[in-house]
Amino acid sequence: MLTNANSFRRVAAGASLVLAPLCLLLGMAADPSEPGVEDPLVYAHNPGAVGVSATLLHYAWILWVPGVIGLVHLVRRKGVVLAHIAGVIAVLGLINFSALMISDFFDIVAYQMLPPAQAEKLMQDAAQPAMIAAWQMPGLIGSFLGLVLVAVAYARAGRAGWWFPAGVLAGIVVWLFGASAWNLVLGLGGPVILLVVFGVVGVSMIRMRDEEWATTSA
Template sequence: MPSVTAMFSFTDPDAFRRWAAGVSLVLAPLCLLLGMIVDPLTAGADEVLGYARNPVATGVSASLLHYAWVLWVPGVLGLVHMVRGKGVVLANLAGTAAVLGLINFSSLMISDFFDIVLYQRLPEEQATMILEEAAQPAMIIAWQIPGMLGSLFGMVAVTVAYARAGHAGWWFPAGTLAGLVIWIAGTRAGIQLVSCAGPAILLVVFGAVGVAMVRMTDEEWRPARQMSTV
């Protein structure tokens, strides 16, 4: 096991990058879980009106969700870095989709702040009209779809490649898929307990991999290159 000093060092590139990736894999799902706990919406409530009536909780929740997606980026890069040989093509393609998707997804959180101001300053019908007209095709095609699909499918595929490379059991991609599906289902249904259960599962599986990554030696962080690229 590497020493505490070796686990975090600004002068040792391998130790710092391993530590940064591992810690990010813990913090990202933790921020997602906290963001869902703070989310002010309740079952059956109108989304934008609920946000406008609870600006402080909405701001905290949106910020936590933003950093969840941002923090997953170095974690995903760390997972891709570890895949050599078997699964490398899948890891590279999925990692690219996930990183681009996560960056786009994080930017979507800023819309919550506009929702707050619009519904606080304008009549409900006028605010709704502005938001509907703001949903331009370019935003949907270039921002929303890549953000949601790229990050979610990309992250699952990255964990599959990581498991195929032998760095984790198949519980990792299975837990990732289950956590994301449960989170999305709970969020769409407006059931906070379910929407928090998904991130809790993600925290367990990504947290376990993140801690294992932080505890790796330099030799484990730089696995030998293999011939097979299936």
């Protein structure tokens, strides 16, 4: 397969669409935070679990990149312009978002070495305007908006039903609400929805014939 460009790229893109939401689900499950409990020292007390969680979340965003490129590649005629614009937004957003996971490691050390009030001020002061405007906002908005729009373009091209973008949107909304509210059921439920919808598309991509993957049309 390594010598066949079409097979390798097709399988890699399809596998990425399965592995990305799986890493998101496992990363959320590994997070040591307790639902409904805001403990600023939880990361300092559980550095191993935090390291596993942050690493899985980092690779979730990274693994979505080849999957998005594969989705865009398969959009032809209908939805091409939307797919190209959405693909750029998604890829830049996902790369930015993956970089934000490094802050979890700084949380661990800050709360281990400093009093909680000082550590909290340090982390808050680190959120400089440039970091928020050029890293955080593009990461959050670009990732989620880009993934939904790529799914819309994919469905518009007739590659999947409209359940695909609807499922992507639902999974993201459920996950964001669950993560922000420290709700374990929703925090894991959102990634499960994403795993199902992206998994179906990813598996179909893996099972696709090389001829279908390679065919181009203006």
